[in-house]
Amino acid sequence: MDICVIGAGYVGLTTSAVLAEFGHNIYCVDNHSEKIQRLQNGIVPIYEPQLNEILHKHKERVTFTTSLPESIHQSSVIFVTVGTPSLADGGTDLSFLSSVFTTLAEQLQDYKTIIIKSTIPLGTNKKMHDYLLEKGVSPSFFNIVSNPEFLREGTAIQDMFYPDRTVIGIAEDDNRSEVILKEIYQSINAPFIVTSWNSAELIKYAANAFLATKISFINEMSRICDVYDADIMEVSNGLGTDQRIGPLFLQAGIGYGGSCFPKDLQALQHSATNKLVNTPILDAVQAINATQLDFYINKLQETLPSFPNKKVTVLGIAFKPHTDDIRHSPAIALIHYLHALGADVHAYDPKAFLPAELRHKVTQHKTIKSAYLDSEAIIIATEWPEICQLDWMDVKTHLKGNIVLDGRNCINKEAVRKAGLIYKGVGRG
């Protein structure tokens, strides 16, 4: 099939790579000309495991372009994967989506299946459908399908090859799209869940909200562990082996971040509030996340009461391992916090870079060793394997102080203590 993918970001590039692997011809469009130029030169602008290799393997099948009208005409199927960031009031900025639909309204001349993968608030698929009709596009020229994406950054390619389910939301009178979507995804072996537009939209938000709830729940338990000398790792293990609960997303830490959980919880709350529905669970989940770092900083202050001019090392900048994405990264919030306390902050990440506003305040190192050399304290913010596997006996010989704060509960506390260092985790008693 000839497929147009609009938006060459984390979701758009992954979609392009995976659909190309399935044998489709892809026109991957972005209005960011520099990004497209780099992609045309074989440079993938983000770090996502396997993405580079698959795009390179299928370079004959994937065309990178800034020309949306041309790509629309060349394709029978159009995937929309543009960003849907938060507005100041918690609502969703739909300007990127609207701009795509403006072009679609101008260009649609024969039948296309328009598949929206971007996460969009309840009622938006219908709104886009009504917009095209208002603009005079014939209803015989298109169907709109809501096809929410559940991939995680860091494992995006594997998640798209092997999803737990494929959700498609279609209009009541749409009897073409299910067949077309099944053809596009025929290589995927996962249940197909066909719903209305609004249900598909809510499934996406509910999934992210539920996962964030698990994280805030376990973080709340970690606070109780701290004051009763229990160990959250033991609690998570004992809790997660109950099949009704499950072991995933019960990792206590400095809170969830990323481009989606914070934005999607706010957007869901915004949609509910617009219809006068209260959301006490979503309120609590976000409140716990917003204060998790404070609890953690308090721990650091118990051991290192004064920060000014003390070298403190933050290991990890990305919001999670195996990505270079720093959007809403708890590591960045932590670095801001430490800098505000007067610490001389040094940071290291194998793939991610400090944002511009921190570059003149904080030193980012190229090697992990130079980052912690002569440091008073190490704080682990992202559980990259190379950080989890540090040799603590060796680390000890290069530190000035003796404090290790494990913000992701990812290192062996016994090994740290054996090396003569003070270990503090999240909810480790």
Ligand SMILES: NC(=O)C1=CN([C@@H]2O[C@H](COP(=O)(O)OP(=O)(O)OC[C@H]3O[C@@H](n4cnc5c(N)ncnc54)[C@H](O)[C@@H]3O)[C@@H](O)[C@H]2O)C=CC1
């Ligand atoms: N990042 C993730 O892990 C996931 C994201 N999502 C959702 O997918 C959507 C996209 O997310 P990301 O890929 O992370 O965003 P992103 O910000 O990495 O990429 C979006 C791309 O769209 C491009 N764009 C914006 N307006 C355009 C236009 N008019 N024409 C062509 N290109 C345009 C931007 O230049 C950018 O390259 C969001 O709604 C997000 O919530 C869903 C599941 C996972």
Ligand SMILES: O=C(O)[C@H]1O[C@H](OP(=O)(O)OP(=O)(O)OC[C@H]2O[C@@H](n3ccc(=O)[nH]c3=O)[C@H](O)[C@@H]2O)[C@H](O)[C@@H](O)[C@@H]1O
């Ligand atoms: O809508 C989205 O964009 C995506 O959001 C999340 O994926 P992602 O943000 O890439 O990463 P996660 O693995 O979910 O981690 C999110 C945050 O939660 C934190 N986390 C995760 C798991 C856990 O047990 N504890 C915990 O603190 C991570 O460190 C990270 O900061 C969802 O897991 C995806 O299903 C969804 O498609």
